[in-house]
Amino acid sequence: xxxxAYRATGRFWAELAGCGVTDxxxxxxxxxxxxxxxARNQERLRVTMQLDERVGGFCALGMAKASGRPxxxxxxxxxxxxxxxxxxxxxxxxxxxxxxxxxxxxxxxRDAGAGQxxxxxxxxxxxxRWFAELPCDVDEPDYxxxxxxxxxxxxxxGPNPGPVHLNWPFRKPLEPQGPVPRFEPTVGxxxxxxxxxxxxxxxxxxxxxxxxxxxxxxxLDVDDDGAAAxxxxxxAAGWPVxxxxxxxxxxxxxxxxxxxxxxxxxxxxxxxxxxxxGGPPSNRAAIDFVASCxxxxxxxxxxxxRWEDPSFKWTTALVxxxxxxxxxxxxxxxxxxxxxxxxxxxxxDDAWERVEAVLHGMGGLRSIKxxxxxxxxxxxxxxxxxxxxxxxxxxxxxxxxxxYASSSMPVRDAxxxxxxxxxxxxxxxxxxxxxxxxxxxxxxxxxLALDQPVAALVGDVALLHxxxxxxxxxxxxxxxxxxxxxxxxxGIFSLLPVAEGGSDVHFGELFHTPxxxxxxxxxxxxxxxxxxTGQPDDLVETVTKATGVTVVEVPIDHGTAMRxxxxxxxxxx
Numbered sequence: 001x002x003x004x005a006y007r008a009t010g011r012f013w014a015e016l017a018g019c020g021v022t023d024x025x026x027x028x029x030x031x032x033x034x035x036x037x038x039a040r041n042q043e044r045l046r047v048t049m050q051l052d053e054r055v056g057g058f059c060a061l062g063m064a065k066a067s068g069r070p071x072x073x074x075x076x077x078x079x080x081x082x083x084x085x086x087x088x089x090x091x092x093x094x095x096x097x098x099x100x101x102x103x104x105x106x107x108x109x110r111d112a113g114a115g116q117x118x119x120x121x122x123x124x125x126x127x128x129r130w131f132a133e134l135p136c137d138v139d140e141p142d143y144x145x146x147x148x149x150x151x152x153x154x155x156x157x158g159p160n161p162g163p164v165h166l167n168w169p170f171r172k173p174l175e176p177q178g179p180v181p182r183f184e185p186t187v188g189x190x191x192x193x194x195x196x197x198x199x200x201x202x203x204x205x206x207x208x209x210x211x212x213x214x215x216x217x218x219x220l221d222v223d224d225d226g227a228a229a230x231x232x233x234x235x236a237a238g239w240p241v242x243x244x245x246x247x248x249x250x251x252x253x254x255x256x257x258x259x260x261x262x263x264x265x266x267x268x269x270x271x272x273x274x275x276x277x278g279g280p281p282s283n284r285a286a287i288d289f290v291a292s293c294x295x296x297x298x299x300x301x302x303x304x305x306r307w308e309d310p311s312f313k314w315t316t317a318l319v320x321x322x323x324x325x326x327x328x329x330x331x332x333x334x335x336x337x338x339x340x341x342x343x344x345x346x347x348x349d350d351a352w353e354r355v356e357a358v359l360h361g362m363g364g365l366r367s368i369k370x371x372x373x374x375x376x377x378x379x380x381x382x383x384x385x386x387x388x389x390x391x392x393x394x395x396x397x398x399x400x401x402x403x404y405a406s407s408s409m410p411v412r413d414a415x416x417x418x419x420x421x422x423x424x425x426x427x428x429x430x431x432x433x434x435x436x437x438x439x440x441x442x443x444x445x446x447x448l449a450l451d452q453p454v455a456a457l458v459g460d461v462a463l464l465h466x467x468x469x470x471x472x473x474x475x476x477x478x479x480x481x482x483x484x485x486x487x488x489x490x491g492i493f494s495l496l497p498v499a500e501g502g503s504d505v506h507f508g509e510l511f512h513t514p515x516x517x518x519x520x521x522x523x524x525x526x527x528x529x530x531x532x533t534g535q536p537d538d539l540v541e542t543v544t545k546a547t548g549v550t551v552v553e554v555p556i557d558h559g560t561a562m563r564x565x566x567x568x569x570x571x572x573x
Contacts, residue, residue: 010181015187018184019148020069020188021152023072027075030174039074053080054441056073057085057098058086059445059472062443062445062448066446066450067449070151070156081118081120081123082123085127086437087438088128094433102120102123102168103169127163134167149187208273209332209334209336210334213336215240215242218277228252233329236333240341241256246428259348260348277322291313299316349420358382387416388536394422404427404442413457441468448476455482458482464515467526474549481549481550486556520532532555
């Protein structure tokens with residue numbers, strides 16, 4: 001019977017490799033031995049071992065997000081499989097292709113008190129594109145080949161990529177009873193993402209040419225060619241772009257605006273046409289703008305048909321892939337009046353100059369006009385706080401270094417304080433479910449998949465939430481720099497109305513949650529490099545010279561940081 005298990009898993013992995021899968025992330029276990037050994041025996045696959053499944057799930061997610069290819073996961077039965085759930089949820093919401101293989105007890109041992117046995121059937125619910133329970137002890141290798149092709153296709157080839165779940169029950173003995181069989185693919189074909197295009201939707205864009213339009217772009221998993229196609233459409237139409245850091249559009253020309261958040265409320269810049277692409281915006285200013293924008297035509301380009309605009313104000317939903325649609329429509333667009341794009345660009349430039357004046361103050365007070373010409377006094381002595389940290393990092397890193405920005409404040413700061421002179425670069429974000437969990441593990445996966453340096457911008461709470469990811473990085477050969485603005489707790493909660501409740505709502509204990517953890521001691525215990533700095537020049541030197549796995553801690557005085565954020569917000573009032 002064991003030979004049948006290895007014949008099944010061997011054929012499965014051969015076909016999955018034939019479909020273009022190159023990476024498998026495995027966590028240790030006994031019940032999963034046929035899956036793990038057969039994967040390691042397949043020469044076309046790279047197997048990465050992760051000690052715990054939650055780290056493994058997010059590592060695979062980072063790999064798949066960075067490479068654009070499905071990545072497989074293997075774990076043993078029981079709660080091991082349950083620990084994949086956060087990564088599966090994120091992959092579902094952000095459209096990241098994973099093939100999740102969970103080992104299981106055979107049916108006769110379920111619901112009978114057998115150890116490490118839980119109900120794994122459809123364990124991840126509706127968060128997967130496809131689920132299958134595979135048969136035990138069946139000598140049908142071609143069946144498992146077809147399963148592999150279907151899994152790879154459902155995960156990564158269609159317009160709605162995401163995770164699939166295969167539950168593999170095995171009977172003992174689990175170890176091979178002879179040579180592990182090797183197979184070559186006979187069915188599988190390389191996975192190529194199908195970018196859907198509805199020709200009628202191209203024609204629907206043509207009448208909008210010549211009108212005053214604006215594009216708002218959330219997180220997008222597109223390559224350089226895809227980003228160029230989107231920006232090319234904006235240039236052909238003469239429409240400015242307000243883009244998240246994770247859109248892959250920042251730094252790609254004057255129409256992709258830096259500093260735009262400071263002028264979104266200006267009535268004289270209200271567009272006639274609003275186009276939404278990618279995930280929902282990360283920052284409140286852009287979210288509120290999309291919800292209140294008076295544009296008569298509001299287009300949501302939504303190829304996954306997930307209605308990813310919580311304002312529900314759009315007038316037209318288009319199901320074409322934005323790269324295919326906008327790239328095809330660009331030659332058909334009549335450009336709007338140049339004055340429209342110039343007005344947006346000049347307003348955004350002015351807004352950024354005011355931001356820079358606040359970020360780089362040298363002592364005392366200064367008078368600064370906000371976006372509406374009102375004059376206020378601004379504190380002029382800040383030091384290295386989160387906004388300047390994000391701007392400095394984006395300026396300093398070589399363009400070939402990808403950035404993985406954590407949810408909470410890091411992704412928002414990267415978006416709001418992306419400086420105009422920063423180079424285009426890959427910025428990866430877990431903005432599907434928007435959780436802070438697993439971000440170090442995800443960045444590690446990206447570094448392994450890309451085989452190039454990755455810098456992760458991670459808050460202190462997110463880092464502590466994923467210590468296992470830092471341990472995994474320390475055991476790898478990845479080039480990963482983890483930059484941590486440490487404000488000793490959940491600083492983002494101080495920006496929410498609950499903070500006004502103070503001691504009445506036990507704000508410090510229940511929300512800000514100061515921890516007092518020494519990150520230097522943590523790094524030393526895990527055997528990774530560590531540097532602490534509060535100076536921009538030192539930060540630049542550190543991140544540009546860092547090799548291996550390095551934690552760079554930037555201590556942040558929370559009270560000072562909140563005062564600076566209030567003054568930066570006042571610039572847009």
